[in-house]
Amino acid sequence: xxxxxxxxxxxxxxxxxxxxxxxxxxxxxxxxxxxxxxxxxxxxxxxxxxxxxxxxxxxxxxxxxxxxxxxxxxxxxxxxxxxxxxxxxxxxxxxxxxxxxxxxxxxxxxxxxxxxxxxxxxxxxxxxxxxxxxxxxxxxxxxxxxxxxxxxxxxxxxxxxxxxxxxxxxxxxxxxxxxxxxxxxxxxxxxxxxxxxxxxxxxxxxxxxxxxxxxxxxxxxxxxxxxxxxxxxxxxxxxxxxxxxxxxxxxxxxxxxxxxxxxxxxxxxxxxxxxxxxxxxxxxxxxxxxxxxxxxxxxxxxxxxxxxxxxxxxxxxxxxxxxxxxxxxxxxxxxxxxxxxxxxxxxxxxxxxxxxxxxxxxxxxxxxxxxxxxxxxxxxxxxxxxxxxxxxxxxxxxxxxxxxxxxxxxxxxxxxxxxxxxxxxxxxxxxxxxxxxxxxxxxxxxxxxxxxxxxxxxxxxxxxxxxxxxxxxxxxxxxxxxxxxxxxxxxxxxxxxxxxxxxxxxxxx
Ligand code: AMP
Ligand code: ZN
Numbered sequence: 001x002x003x004x005x006x007x008x009x010x011x012x013x014x015x016x017x018x019x020x021x022x023x024x025x026x027x028x029x030x031x032x033x034x035x036x037x038x039x040x041x042x043x044x045x046x047x048x049x050x051x052x053x054x055x056x057x058x059x060x061x062x063x064x065x066x067x068x069x070x071x072x073x074x075x076x077x078x079x080x081x082x083x084x085x086x087x088x089x090x091x092x093x094x095x096x097x098x099x100x101x102x103x104x105x106x107x108x109x110x111x112x113x114x115x116x117x118x119x120x121x122x123x124x125x126x127x128x129x130x131x132x133x134x135x136x137x138x139x140x141x142x143x144x145x146x147x148x149x150x151x152x153x154x155x156x157x158x159x160x161x162x163x164x165x166x167x168x169x170x171x172x173x174x175x176x177x178x179x180x181x182x183x184x185x186x187x188x189x190x191x192x193x194x195x196x197x198x199x200x201x202x203x204x205x206x207x208x209x210x211x212x213x214x215x216x217x218x219x220x221x222x223x224x225x226x227x228x229x230x231x232x233x234x235x236x237x238x239x240x241x242x243x244x245x246x247x248x249x250x251x252x253x254x255x256x257x258x259x260x261x262x263x264x265x266x267x268x269x270x271x272x273x274x275x276x277x278x279x280x281x282x283x284x285x286x287x288x289x290x291x292x293x294x295x296x297x298x299x300x301x302x303x304x305x306x307x308x309x310x311x312x313x314x315x316x317x318x319x320x321x322x323x324x325x326x327x328x329x330x331x332x333x334x335x336x337x338x339x340x341x342x343x344x345x346x347x348x349x350x351x352x353x354x355x356x357x358x359x360x361x362x363x364x365x366x367x368x369x370x371x372x373x374x375x376x377x378x379x380x381x382x383x384x385x386x387x388x389x390x391x392x393x394x395x396x397x398x399x400x401x402x403x404x405x406x407x408x409x410x411x412x413x414x415x416x417x418x419x420x421x422x423x424x425x426x427x428x429x430x431x432x433x434x435x436x437x438x439x440x441x442x443x444x445x446x447x448x449x450x451x452x453x454x455x456x457x458x459x460x461x462x463x464x465x466x467x468x469x470x471x472x473x474x475x476x477x478x479x480x481x482x483x484x485x486x487x488x489x490x491x492x493x494x495x496x497x498x499x500x501x502x503x504x505x506x507x508x509x
Pocket of ligand 1: 027030037038040041042225227228256257259260265266267
């Protein structure tokens with residue numbers, strides 16, 4: 001498996017630090033509002049990455065924080081006349097619910113900033129003792145950026161360029177404008193905790209470094225987030241960890257591309273966002289995940305409702321194909337005596353040979369398509385989680401399955417089941433649950449078959465077969481009124497007859 005590191009700008013063979021186990025951390029949301037589908041893109045991308053690592057046999061320890069103390073939460077609480085705890089609790093719960101609704105697996109560890117104050121204070125103390133941080137007069141504590149020789153490594157920036165290019169606030173309590181806050185002195189009305197530097201609260205960058213260290217141990221294998229977090233957030237997390245523990249921080253930095261609307265990054269501040277919850281009212285989570293999987297996680301993704309509707313249609317194509325494959329498998333079992341009874345086998349030997357050779361050619365093609373889809377899916381996923389290639393491989397199998405269903409004159413049940421299982425299984429590996437209608441026919445068919453045909457059994461499928469057979473015999477005898485009567489009786493129990501190229505079947509109306 002090869003993974004692209006945004007720090008080295010290259011793909012390398014993945015070797016976890018502890019063989020067989022992957023330790024992975026992805027920065028979570030600041031819980032002051034509902035998340036939008038841009039945020040969701042990042043979380044869904046890492047869910048797919050985690051799922052593929054698990055599917056590849058790794059034991060994955062996945063941690064993700066909730067930033068539940070922050071200026072944005074405090075502002076929202078003040079606007080609404082609520083406590084920041086209440087705001088953070090509400091949006092933490094909503095985040096958890098909406099992530100589950102879109103089939104993102106819960107993290108193994110979900111630390112909250114407000115519950116990790118002790119470890120953060122411990123880290124800050126150690127940074128001060130080692131000369132990498134200082135307490136200012138006003139009770140803030142700052143990290144001294146120039147004390148870290150490796151600063152800039154994660155995001156590929158040079159300290160001196162930062163002075164020129166970046167928008168850095170002047171602040172007279174800082175010794176250097178580049179320094180960032182590890183601890184912020186309490187302001188009236190804000191949540192705060194006691195510390196050696198007076199009451200205050202932790203800075204944002206501090207929580208992730210302390211949590212990674214506490215819950216996963218440093219260095220970890222994979223640290224991730226959206227590409228907008230590479231600087232300053234990840235750079236600052238990394239600087240603290242390097243200077244506090246001298247053990248390395250993350251072997252691979254992974255950053256997702258931004259979700260865009262009309263070419264611009266979706267963000268709360270631009271107001272060009274759709275919340276995940278509102279999108280899920282209109283579309284399935286599976287369609288949204290498919291839309292996302294169709295673009296590589298590092299590339300920007302242009303969102304539009306048309307594209308989402310397109311993904312919904314594509315997903316419906318997969319579901320129909322799986323339903324048809326399952327129906328064909330079922331029919332194949334009913335038809336197992338087809339060859340012996342077929343008039344072709346009895347009489348017209350050349351015709352029988354044609355049917356057999358078309359069918360066996362179609363079967364070998366589908367068999368090959370199954371093998372290719374599995375191999376391609378795996379090799380794309382192993383190439384830096386190329387979900388776009390992996391999804392394309394599955395759609396080739398959908399096409400191959402559809403042409404098999406059209407071409408073959410009788411079906412190979414296990415081949416049909418194999419193709420259907422590959423599709424469902426591989427989409428599920430991407431977190432996309434294809435919802436296939438289970439064609440359970442109503443029990444009333446048994447009574448109907450008894451009444452019309454004197455059918456003696458109790459099995460619904462056998463009753464359905466008997467009714468279909470009676471209808472096709474009536475048609476063959478040009479007894480249209482009997483054929484219509486059977487069709488009408490079926491409609492009376494909510495069942496329709498569907499005539500397809502390969503035969504007739506009963507479906508719920
Ligand atoms: P925040 O709560 O702002 O820290 O964002 C949570 C996560 O969403 C971070 O990993 C961000 O990088 C990511 N994110 C924010 N906006 C977008 C976007 N438009 N596209 C993709 N990821 C985003
Ligand atoms: Zn973080």
